Amino acid sequence: MNLLRKTINLHTELLEIRNKQLAENQILERVSEILNENxxxxxxxxxxxxxxxxxxxxxxxxxxxxxxxxxxxxxxxKICIDYRLRFLESKYFKGGIPEEAITQISMLENDHATNLGGFRIVAPTKTFQLKNFNDPLLFAPIGNGYYYLVHKWGNDLDSWRKIWVWPFRNLITFTLLTIAISFLVTWVTPETNLSKSVPMAGTIIFLFAFKSVFAVTMYSFFMLGKKFNCSIWNSEYFND
Structure with missing residues (x-):
């Protein structure tokens, strides 16, 4: 019967409760410190x-x-030129940085015991001017011309974008487009008695069409303040 009658020392019980509460408070304080530091x-x-x-x-x-x-x-x-994108310092980006990107950076910093910096972003030109975004890529430099992709967010680019912006990659692609348009203009131009009687009339029509199309498109392109992809991919000026 004495074995079933276990005595309780209230002083000891109070000490255990106090020590447990102190331990819990210390844990909560440590968690709070970590959260504040984070x-x-x-x-x-x-x-x-x-x-x-x-x-x-x-x-x-x-x-x-x-x-x-x-x-x-x-x-x-290359990808910037192919898709008419910019690769600029992150300070020019106006689309807002998502929390998950900051989390990825924080995790990298913890894994590598360092603080990251020098961030750059690949995104369309408008993303660096307006608060909307399509498929931004956040990079950090790691030396010797190499960059580490930290995070990607936003929407995927239109699959047709590479085709739409192909003529603006450089002067050669722009010229090839005008040649194609000139061939089309020559092909749809109806024949007349005069054209049948003039030697190489088709060639003359093509050259005239090419000169006209090239002059008009090039003039319009530069009048709008535009430049070729190969010139703007890392340009900080947004009237390109």
Whole structure:
């Protein structure tokens, strides 16, 4: 019977309750500190993205990098020219940075024990002027002309975009388009008795059409302040 009658020391019970509460409070305080530190760092990351910090290279642990996220400047340049995109410092981006992008940066910083900077973004020109976005890509430089893809968000580009902007890649593609249009104009031009009697009438019509189409389209292109993709992919001026 004595075994069933266990005595309770109230002083000991009070000490256990107090120690348990202290431990819980310490845990809550530590969690609060971590959350506050995280909030401060997230604000610093956002400021670095929106203001720019002039960092030219980030030192990351190579073994922890995903090879599918490493791209050379030449590869970025090509996709910008193909799709008429810009590759600029993140401070020019007006579309807003999503929370998941900041989370990705924070996770990378924790994994690599460093602070990231020098962020750049690939996106259409209007994204750097207006608060809308299509498929922005956030990069961080890792040296020797290489960039690490930190995060991608937004909507995918129109699958036809590469075709629509192809004529504006450079002067050669622009000229090829005008030649194609000139051939079409020559083909749809009806024959007359005069054209039948004039040697090489088709060639003359083609050359006239080419000269006219090229002059009008080129004049309109530059009058609108536009430039070819190869000239604007990393330009900070938005009247291109």
């Amino acid at each position: 909030a401060v760092r997230r604000a610093e990351i956002l400021k670095a993205i929106e203001s720019g910090d002039g960092v030219s290279e980030n030192h990351l642990e190579f073994d922890l990098l995903e090879t599918g996220r490493i791209f050379h400047l030449d590869q970025i340049r």
